[in-house]
Amino acid sequence: MNSADWALSQDIRPQTAYRWYRTGKMPVQAPKAGQLILVRDLASEDPQHGSSLGYARVSSSDQKQDLDRQVARVLAFATEHGYSVDRVVTEVGSALNGHRRKVLSLLSDPEVETILVEHRDRFCRFGADYIEAAFSAQSRRLVVVGSAEVDDDLVRDVTELLTSLCTRPYGRRSSENRAQRAIEAACS
Secondary structure (H helix, E strand, O other), rough: OOOOHHHOOOOOOHHHHHHHHHHHHOOOOOEEEEEEEEEEOOOOOOOOOEEEEEEEEEEEEHHHHHHHHHHHHHHHHHHOOOOOEEEEEEEOOOOOOOOOOHHHHHEEEEEEEEEEEHHHHHHHHOOOOHHHHHHOOOOOOOOOOOOOOOOOOOHHHHHHHHHHHHHHHHHHHHHHHHHHHHHHHHHO
């Protein structure tokens, strides 16, 4: 529900709830989805209800050790906060495209009610706010474990823009290197 509706249901003025959000004193989770502040009162919800799973992702296979560390942090958070994790899904692939089979299957599976992920960008680089809003409409949730999340919209937007701009040349260079290696192998 949005923060104004939540505030009225708690007999609080919406302006007070917004001030709490801005100062970081909101007593419930309240991620921002565009201009809308969505409120999820996890304390009143039963974390044991429904299927919960942990998700971890790295961009390349040489980062697989970080995958294990992500899984450990997500499971530690789940244990500490009373979530019953049914399974852990790990994936190696870029977050910049929509070609990750495991994420697509999680998004389309209505049985999965809670997805625990260490950092928002480990789940998806762009559009996490839209996914959270869609999950909220389906009584599902994406729980971000990392407390070092960037809440400033401008900082997040600039980071996403720089990531997008850096992807093209690095991706092109990688494909050029692969082509060069293939030519060298064919000529040998």
